[in-house]
């Protein structure tokens with residue numbers, strides 16, 4: 001097992017381009033990073049891998065439409081008769097010089113991006129209005145955000161004034177050879193049994209368009225291979241992990257199953 005500078009295990013991540021070097025340069029130069037790409041293609045795993053590699057703690061926040069700036073920065077809580085300040089994950093990451101990862105950042109409410117702005121330019125500060133503190137981010141602190149450009153509607157895409165504050169890295173599904181190796185490793189299923197599933201995934205991804213919002217993710221491929229490895233018949237695993245999660249429409253489902261039959265029999 002690979003270990004990082006602090007002896008912590010580094011989660012497995014198979015690079016598909018220059019993303020590791022890019023991330024290291026960004027960290028060294030105190031630049032925030034934006035990861036773009038479809039669901040389940042390895043963004044979260046990449047961040048976990050890089051944080052461990054750099055020997056920094058990782059604070060991950062899954063953003064959703066109720067997430068407010070206070071959820072990130074912190075708030076006063078009532079304890080006994082007193083009010084005590086509790087840091088949010090962003091504040092904790094700044095204090096520790098950690099990596100803070102905001103997953104699906106476009107889902108968050110508008111006031112969240114306002115908090116991020118002073119952290120993403122050369123001031124690198126986090127003003128905490130409530131406590132009156134202004135934290136200066138230490139050199140090791142790094143802000144990483146991700147979003148999926150595919151399914152968001154126009155209202156939810158990142159504003160240029162926000163996105164132009166990040167170095168951006170585009171992610172996509174790995175090439176077939178690489179994806180086969182990843183799925184085999186993560187599921188324990190033999191390469192020669194994984195290869196046809198990857199072929200099917202790519203055939204299904206080619207159908208992405210009006211009827212399908214998203215193609216089969218690497219994550220779903222791993223689920224499918226895991227079910228087969230556990231003893232479920234391949235047809236059942238394909239239906240449960242590569243067809244049903246993609247659509248609720250019977251006609252589309254039938255088309256996906258036809259593709260499966262033609263591709264892997």
Ligand SMILES: Nc1ncnc2c1ncn2[C@@H]1O[C@H](COP(=O)(O)OP(=O)(O)O)[C@@H](O)[C@H]1O
Nearest residue numbers: 012013014039040041042043044045186218219
């Ligand atoms: N390049 C890769 N190296 C190793 N594992 C990967 C890679 N890409 C995808 N995976 C696997 O796919 C799963 C889903 O990836 P994840 O990082 O959660 O996707 P995302 O954050 O892009 O939605 C991971 O848990 C991991 O098992």
Ligand SMILES: [Mg+2]
Nearest residue numbers: 040043044103
């Ligand atoms: Mg993720």
